[in-house]
Amino acid sequence: MLDLRNLTKSFGDKIVLNDINLQLTNPSSLYVLTGESGSGKTTLFNILFGLDNDYQGSYKLFGKDSKAYKNQDWDHLRTNEIKMVFQDFKLFEQLTVYENLYLSGDYKGDEIYSVLESMDLLELKDEVVKNISGGQKQRVAIGRAVLGSPKIILLDEPTGNLDGMTTDKIMSYISKLKNKGISFFVITHDDSILDYADIVFKLENGKINQTNSKNEQEYSETKQKSYQLEKTKQKKHVLLYTFLSVFRKMKRISLLGVPIVIILLLFILSFTAFQAASLESFTNFFSGVDNKSIVFSTQKLTSEAAEDLKENNILASHDGKRIGFSNEDVKKVENIQHIDKIELTVEGIQSFYDHEGNRFEYRLDYENIPAFLRKDLAQIRNGESITFTLTAQSVPYSVIHNYNVNNINIISGEFPKDDSKEILIPDLYAFMISDSENYTNLINSTIELDVTSAKNDMITEEYKIVGIYDTGYRYNLSPSYPIYVGYFHQAESQDKLTEEAYQFHVQTYKINKATEEYSKNITKDFEHFKRSMGTGFDQMIVVVDNEENFESVYNELKKVFPKYQFISQYDLKNGDLSFVYHSLVRNLVVGSITIAVIIGLVVIFLNKGYIYDRTKEFAILFCQGYSKKDIIKIISLENGVIFTIYFLIAYLLAFLSDFIFLNTSKYGHLFTNLLTFENVVSLSLLVIIIVSLSIIWGVKGIKNNNLIKLLKD
Incomplete structure (x- = not known):
């Protein structure tokens, strides 16, 4: 079973085991090793248990060189064939006595109870190990080792801490087990154990000598069947141990x-x-334009076109042909298939009056805030205020759902229609005029507002509330909120076709020779200026009839207006604005x-x-x-x-x-x-x-x- 030939173990210059030879061949014997402390007994056990391979000479375990065993082979050997009881027990302190035995291998309850009873530990089976004495821990460690009847058990001072149970009782139990085919190899200082030994060795000055032998039968390694390491791995209680x-x-x-x-x-x-x-940030960036809409302006060129102008020292934001879209431009777009809607607007115009020119502004002070809102608007107490102002939508009703340029989140109702006395009010204003948190009854109701007319007269006008939008005031309170009225044409072409407007453009593009030359189709004379102004609208909103046709419409529009920067969901991710x-x-x-x-x-x-x-x-x-x-x-x-x-x-x-x-x-x-x-x-x-x-x-x-x-x- 164990065969050591000319084995030497050194620690630096100190030789602990010096050319020793040791053979344990009988599987039913009790071998005892004595020697002074520090003589190398534990070092020898570490080698026998596969914990130390740094030695010279030969160590064969079950007829095979121990160094030839792989890690998984040693896992199998330590589970089934060779076990060791350490001086410090190596027990799981947080587990019970029974759990320590059960988790050491795939053992049945009857086998565990039998061992506990033999080791006089049955009454302690449910006791946590950290709460028992050193002697009791010693017995638990021995009991765990004998489970499964391994071929070899190494015991390092097995009776050194015994209490409540005599050495005789432990050794009698070991004697019974050895008769069942288990070979025991014991390190001890306890002379009483020598009476149970079949063979006694002494380790002295790095040498092992046999000092006593009794009842040792002739047993040759050649008589054993050749040992074959089983490949089947014993079940481990990984889940139970984890729990x-x-x-x-x-x-x-x-x-x-x-x-x-x-x-x-x-x-x-x-x-x-x-x-x-x-x-x-994504929402704000992508808000407004839906998956079927394309928006572009005569005043916004592609980055490539703008870079070309810059390289040529041209300080202009137009394409050299137009300031506004012409009727011919609109007809070209209308001839493109799969277009559902076309709307022309003036980009960037914000009008603070309705289609009749009426203006309205209301300042909300702390005293007029409903009680349920005062906690959220407490900062107004410090002299701040909120202003509500009539503001016209900058996009026609027909396309407002496709191009919601102000990112308005309607929580009840609808957008106001063009050229109407309909209004879309902020939730704060709704709370104020309803004096409650339930404002749904305001939809389609009318309200009188004291407005300033286009002639600067104070008059009262009646408006219909068609919608309420979310301001998000709880998270970010703004000093002013619009009361939206419907879209109306805020800049007709004739308003721009004046001599004064023409001269303004002429002077603007005289900033340098390159810009003046580039803009001559616009400023050459009033007739060229009129033609470049077209309808007076500089922004076009195109809505495709179906998302599937978006790409074809987009490509056709690019052919007609190659220099304009398009705003669409496609452009936001792949086009000129994709860098954002x-x-x-x-x-x-x-x-x-x-x-x-x-x-x-x-x-x-x-x-x-x-x-x-x-x-x-x-x-x-x-x-x-x-x-x-x-x-x-x-x-x-x-x-x-x-x-x-x-x-x-x-x-x-x-x-x-x-x-x-x-x-x-x-x-x-x-x-x-x-x-x-x-x-x-x-x-x-x-x-x-x-x-x-x-x-x-x-x-x-x-x-x-x-x-x-x-x-x-």
Whole structure:
């Protein structure tokens, strides 16, 4: 079974084992090794148990060179064939006596109870090991070793700590087991054990000598059947051990969890807020234009066209042909197939009056604020105010749903129609005139406003409330909010076709020779100026009949107006404005990754320390035949369970924080997506990545050599 030939072991210049020869051939014998402390007995056992391969000479275990065994072979051997009882027991302190035995291998309850009874431990089966005495721990360690009837058991001072049970009783039990085919090799200073020994060896000055022998039958290694290492792996209780480990260390895990939960809470809130702020930027950037609309202006050139003008020192924002779109331009567009609507407007015009020229402005002071709003508008108490002003829509009603240029979020009702006395009011104004939080009854009702007419007379006009829009005042209070009236033509061409307007353009483009030459088709004479002004409208809104036809219409429009910058969903992501889109995407990705990395590093370091503190525990598993893969499974499962609990607690705290005070603060809008499926999934995936990285980093230190070192210390 064990065959050592000319084996030498040194530590530096000190020779501990000097050219020793030792053969243990009888599977039913008790071998005893004596020697003074420090003589090398434990060193020899470490070699026999496969914990030390740094020696010279030969050590054959079951007829095979021990160095030829792979790590997985040793896992099998330590589980089934050769076991060792250490001086410090190598027990799981947080588990019960029964659990220590049960988790050491695939053993039935009857077998475990039989061993406990034989070791006088049955009454302690449910006692946690850390609460029992040293002698009782010694017996638990011996009981665990004899389970499964291995071929060899190595015992390092098995009776050194016995209490409440005599050495005779332990040795009688061992004698019974050896008669069943188990070979025992014992290190001891206890002379009473020598009476039970079949062969006694003494280690002295690095040499092993046999000092006594009795009842030793002739037994030759050649008489044994050749040993074949079984490839089947004994079942390991990975799941049960993980569950028990988490359950029994709940207090420690809870203490460790306090900083991690706080960190995860901050991670959840900061990530959610950053995502919301980034998405808000996306929303603002992409708002207004839908998937079927294309908007372009005579005053906005493509970046390529603008760069060409700049290189030629031309300081102009037009294409050299037109200031406004002509009727011919409109006809060309109308001839393009699959166009549903065309509207011409004046870009950038904001009129603070209705189609009749009436103006209205109302200042809301703190005294006039409904009681239920005063908490949200408390800053007005300090002398600030909110102003409501009549403001005309800059886009016709026919295309307002396609090109909602002001990004108006209607919460009830509809947009006002063109050239009408209909109005769309802000929610704050609705609260004020209804004096309650329920304003739905205002839709289609009429209201009288004291307005200033086009002739500057104070008159009363009646308007119909057709819609109410969301101001988001709880999150970002503005000093003024529009009361929208319907669109009307705010700039006719004849208003621009004056001699004064013509001379203004002439002087504007005389800034340098290059600009003057480039603009001659506009400023050559009044007739050229009139032709370039066209209809007087410089913005065209084109709506395609179907999204499937968008690309064809888009390409045809580019042929007609190649120098104009188009605004569409396509252009925002792929065209002239795509740099803004890509910048937003980059900021979102980089910001999210940065937050995850910062939080992740903190969590990883905390978890790394937790795993490192448990290496002694993993070493105990290792000496019982648990492979490195088994240990990694345990670490992964345990971290998965623990961090799932931490994450759920952190998310619950985040929800409570939002429910109690965040949603009522001015930053509340940043947490509206806290419980959305996308946000939960994103955060969960990031936490999984963080935990996975911490596990990978943590288990890098779980190496066989490190575990062996812990067992030898």
